[in-house]
Amino acid sequence: MTGYLADGSDAAGTAPGVxxxxxxxxxxxxxxxxxxxxxxxxxVAFALDLHGAVDFDQAESRRRHAELMKTPFLIRDxxxxxxxxxTDQPGIDPGRVGAVGFCQGGITVMELARARAPIRCAxxxxxxxxxxxxxxxxxxxxxxxxxxxxxxxxxxPEDRATFAAEMTAAGAAWEMHLFGGVQHAFTNLxxxxxGMAGFHYDAxxxxxxxxxxxxxxEETLAP
Amino acid sequence: MTGYLADGSDAAGTAPGVxxxxxxxxxxxxxxxxxxxxxxxxxVAFALDLHGAVDFDQAESRRRHAELMKTPFLIRDxxxxxxxxxTDQPGIDPGRVGAVGFCQGGITVMELARARAPIRCAxxxxxxxxxxxxxxxxxxxxxxxxxxxxxxxxxxPEDRATFAAEMTAAGAAWEMHLFGGVQHAFTNLxxxxxGMAGFHYDAxxxxxxxxxxxxxxEETLAP
Numbered sequence: 173m174t175g176y177l178a179d180g181s182d183a184a185g186t187a188p189g190v191x192x193x194x195x196x197x198x199x200x201x202x203x204x205x206x207x208x209x210x211x212x213x214x215x216v217a218f219a220l221d222l223h224g225a226v227d228f229d230q231a232e233s234r235r236r237h238a239e240l241m242k243t244p245f246l247i248r249d250x251x252x253x254x255x256x257x258x259t260d261q262p263g264i265d266p267g268r269v270g271a272v273g274f275c276q277g278g279i280t281v282m283e284l285a286r287a288r289a290p291i292r293c294a295x296x297x298x299x300x301x302x303x304x305x306x307x308x309x310x311x312x313x314x315x316x317x318x319x320x321x322x323x324x325x326x327x328x329p330e331d332r333a334t335f336a337a338e339m340t341a342a343g344a345a346w347e348m349h350l351f352g353g354v355q356h357a358f359t360n361l362x363x364x365x366x367g368m369a370g371f372h373y374d375a376x377x378x379x380x381x382x383x384x385x386x387x388x389x390e391e392t393l394a395p
Numbered sequence: 396m397t398g399y400l401a402d403g404s405d406a407a408g409t410a411p412g413v414x415x416x417x418x419x420x421x422x423x424x425x426x427x428x429x430x431x432x433x434x435x436x437x438x439v440a441f442a443l444d445l446h447g448a449v450d451f452d453q454a455e456s457r458r459r460h461a462e463l464m465k466t467p468f469l470i471r472d473x474x475x476x477x478x479x480x481x482t483d484q485p486g487i488d489p490g491r492v493g494a495v496g497f498c499q500g501g502i503t504v505m506e507l508a509r510a511r512a513p514i515r516c517a518x519x520x521x522x523x524x525x526x527x528x529x530x531x532x533x534x535x536x537x538x539x540x541x542x543x544x545x546x547x548x549x550x551x552p553e554d555r556a557t558f559a560a561e562m563t564a565a566g567a568a569w570e571m572h573l574f575g576g577v578q579h580a581f582t583n584l585x586x587x588x589x590g591m592a593g594f595h596y597d598a599x600x601x602x603x604x605x606x607x608x609x610x611x612x613e614e615t616l617a618p
Contacts, residue, residue: 339575346575352562383610
């Protein structure tokens, strides 16, 4: 696995950290840009790699996603290992870490939250809302914030309701933010060239969501 | 009608404006505090008064709310008159005005949006999501942002779905933000003493929502 570290710390042991979790197609230049943007704000950002592979095609992406979803603890174990890489960085305050995921990465950060990993918040952009096989229910301490396109075919109303019920049962302090007329992958300008039905970049939701994420990180990762 | 003006402008014709719309029980010290908070940030804030009366009891509040909801254009006409008071203030740039409502006030600001009044955004905290009688459907230009407690008995899932469908049909750029475990009137600390089922103050949703409102005002009311 080859993650990407963008270290915005300026003194040992004092910076907040953010773990970033990629979409189903894996590590990408966009993930590195997101990490760099957070480092510019003083975060130690680590974009994890669940796959140890890049540049596979859509069929392979679907196959890998299915394997992650049906194999108990596979996402969780890999994400926990990546979180340890982040919290071992010298610049970081390991008690002040959040996790942000995109698409499949929303599932990844929720797996950390369900594991009661030492993250203060789990934030998902156009997240998958379903649980991988084998994850037991239980209390969730991390603040949960999901940013969902109302027209996202991968997060239909029934999945939202199931997710909300799980979060409420888990005692989580959760938020779900719906953006009208917005589809899947809305933060990804590059998605346009693929021409996939139900996938569409949205500048408004991207900028609003990024600002909301920064507010949540600031609120939950304060010293 | 006796509204409350908090003028944060520092030069003629340059400040953004915010119209504030009260809960069903009418004008209150809390509404004035909200206006003052916005004036501190440089807004010209005007808290409208739909009733021309204060300190009526809950039965009278329900009666007045029902009258507003069943009388076509009653909310709209009064809100338009209040908006004119705001835009006539010397400090304000009348092209940069937003509207923020609480509870029944969410309906009030949406009536302005449906009327294509000169507001750039309509923001509702624990808003009613139903339409008053007689309001015709049509396009909505204002950005719409509703902040809803997931356990708000006055904004149940069926009302949210109907509202979302109306907004999408109207071509509105809309957002609906759901806060898990949060009930009606969540911004109102004073609601606690009334002991009403389904009504509850929530500090987290209040602070998160206020920050999101400020982001939206800043974004939509930029010069």
